[in-house]
Amino acid sequence: MASKNQLKLIRALGQKKYRKQYGQYLVQGEKNVLELLVAGIKLDALFATPQFIEQNQSALKHIDVIETQEEELTKVSTLVSNNAAIAIVPIPEEAKIDLSGWVLALDGVSDPGNLGTIIRVADWYGFKQIVLSETCADQFNPKTISATMGSFVRVNSLRTNLHGLLSHYNGPVYGAFLNGENVHRTVFTDKGVLVMGSESHGISPEIEALVTHKITIPAFGGAESLNVAMATGIIVDNIKRHS
Amino acid sequence: MASKNQLKLIRALGQKKYRKQYGQYLVQGEKNVLELLVAGIKLDALFATPQFIEQNQSALKHIDVIETQEEELTKVSTLVSNNAAIAIVPIPEEAKIDLSGWVLALDGVSDPGNLGTIIRVADWYGFKQIVLSETCADQFNPKTISATMGSFVRVNSLRTNLHGLLSHYNGPVYGAFLNGENVHRTVFTDKGVLVMGSESHGISPEIEALVTHKITIPAFGGAESLNVAMATGIIVDNIKRHS
Numbered sequence: 001m002a003s004k005n006q007l008k009l010i011r012a013l014g015q016k017k018y019r020k021q022y023g024q025y026l027v028q029g030e031k032n033v034l035e036l037l038v039a040g041i042k043l044d045a046l047f048a049t050p051q052f053i054e055q056n057q058s059a060l061k062h063i064d065v066i067e068t069q070e071e072e073l074t075k076v077s078t079l080v081s082n083n084a085a086i087a088i089v090p091i092p093e094e095a096k097i098d099l100s101g102w103v104l105a106l107d108g109v110s111d112p113g114n115l116g117t118i119i120r121v122a123d124w125y126g127f128k129q130i131v132l133s134e135t136c137a138d139q140f141n142p143k144t145i146s147a148t149m150g151s152f153v154r155v156n157s158l159r160t161n162l163h164g165l166l167s168h169y170n171g172p173v174y175g176a177f178l179n180g181e182n183v184h185r186t187v188f189t190d191k192g193v194l195v196m197g198s199e200s201h202g203i204s205p206e207i208e209a210l211v212t213h214k215i216t217i218p219a220f221g222g223a224e225s226l227n228v229a230m231a232t233g234i235i236v237d238n239i240k241r242h243s
Numbered sequence: 244m245a246s247k248n249q250l251k252l253i254r255a256l257g258q259k260k261y262r263k264q265y266g267q268y269l270v271q272g273e274k275n276v277l278e279l280l281v282a283g284i285k286l287d288a289l290f291a292t293p294q295f296i297e298q299n300q301s302a303l304k305h306i307d308v309i310e311t312q313e314e315e316l317t318k319v320s321t322l323v324s325n326n327a328a329i330a331i332v333p334i335p336e337e338a339k340i341d342l343s344g345w346v347l348a349l350d351g352v353s354d355p356g357n358l359g360t361i362i363r364v365a366d367w368y369g370f371k372q373i374v375l376s377e378t379c380a381d382q383f384n385p386k387t388i389s390a391t392m393g394s395f396v397r398v399n400s401l402r403t404n405l406h407g408l409l410s411h412y413n414g415p416v417y418g419a420f421l422n423g424e425n426v427h428r429t430v431f432t433d434k435g436v437l438v439m440g441s442e443s444h445g446i447s448p449e450i451e452a453l454v455t456h457k458i459t460i461p462a463f464g465g466a467e468s469l470n471v472a473m474a475t476g477i478i479v480d481n482i483k484r485h486s
Contacts, residue, residue, distance in 0.1 A: 150467070
């Protein structure tokens with residue numbers, strides 16, 4: 001059974017300041033917790049319902065699980081449903097940014113759900129890293145982790161001074177704008193950086209100054225814009241179709 | 244000022260049974276209400292804050308607006324924020340389905356937010372109609388309308404017996420599966436139907452039997468699947484890049 005202090009900790013880790021203070025984050029829900037176990041990522045604690053433990057015996061073989069009723073987990077979870085398991089995971093040391101291949105960089109994507117959806121589509125297309133400006137949503141926000149549908153175990157999100165990073169980068173920097181070159185006609189290079197901007201303001205002026213290729217998804221109808229996660233998926237598909 | 248009965252009606256229209264009973268639906272939030280006014284769609288009632296009325300005088304010129312405080316609107320709205328305006332709109336008579344060009348058909352897309360996001364991306368790519376199976380989410384659900392970001396005024400969602408419709412269709416029927424032809428290599432015809440399946444079960448067996456071309460977005464990484472709205476956007480982009 002989970003102790004009161006453990007349940008209190010879970011509840012606290014829903015908030016960024018406690019994630020920072022304790023160096024831990026939450027992974028909630030069946031799919032995401034199973035991805036964590038399959039990936040062999042070190043856990044600080046795992047709480048799960050008797051049913052979850054019963055159904056996933058082999059994945060849980062070498063793990064200490066704290067059996068907890070679903071009602072208890074739902075009380076402290078940030079999710080409304082799907083609380084068969086909650087893991088407390090240490091926030092990893094940040095890996096070094098690898099600029100040798102294609103790099104996806106986000107400039108001020110502030111919605112946690114959008115960030116998670118972008119991590120999922122980046123994983124689909126084989127990206128191992130995403131670079132985040134300091135103005136992006138927290139990659140350890142529970143809504144972000146949930147929206148990745150397990151892809152957070154395969155894609156490292158690396159928060160950095162994006163302007164500093166791109167200032168020292170010699171390859172092409174593609175940026176998504178509403179008035180760039182038609183992405184269907186763009187001949188993408190073998191490597192480069194793709195920058196996607198914030199939901200409300202797009203790419204910031206200081207990053208825009210470092211973009212070498214402005215690109216656009218051509219519009220055929222009346223919508224003014226696309227959601228940033230959708231736009232990311234479509235542009236990455238255009239990049240990868242030639243590889 | 245809005246009357247008690249009017250506020251009660253707004254609250255009721257958050258539910259499908261009352262939308263059906265009264266033949267009306269809600270459009271909430273600044274962006275969506277403005278799109279409605281610009282499109283000249285007939286309203287049954289419009290409630291708006293003094294600020295909204297002040298800021299949109301020209302759009303509101305020939306409209307009777309019921310001035311209402313934001314707190315009142317928030318109380319009866321299904322949205323947590325962004326309640327500067329709420330319109331009550333008559334559910335239109337269903338238009339006839341036009342199968343002469345490219346048609347997007349959804350088979351059991353049950354999440355209202357996904358449906359709205361699909362309507363938005365369909366609008367971006369110039370689709371005027373989307374065909375919905377009877378198992379899809381309600382296109383007049385407030386979450387759907389919100390997620391369209393105004394595109395609901397340009398894209399007609401037409402609910403029908405999808406199996407019956409496709410049984411009498413002579414053109415190519417493309418369907419998204421996890422084991423179809425690579426969409427990057429597919430040579431799309433000038434017209435056809437694209438079927439996207441449900442979030443959890445994909446395309447149903449009875450519709451699968453009518454699909455003439457199974458297609459797939461190629462995976463380069465570890466994610467098991469893409470969100471259905473994301474997948475729709477990516478496939479439609481592949482269709483439209485040749486047009």
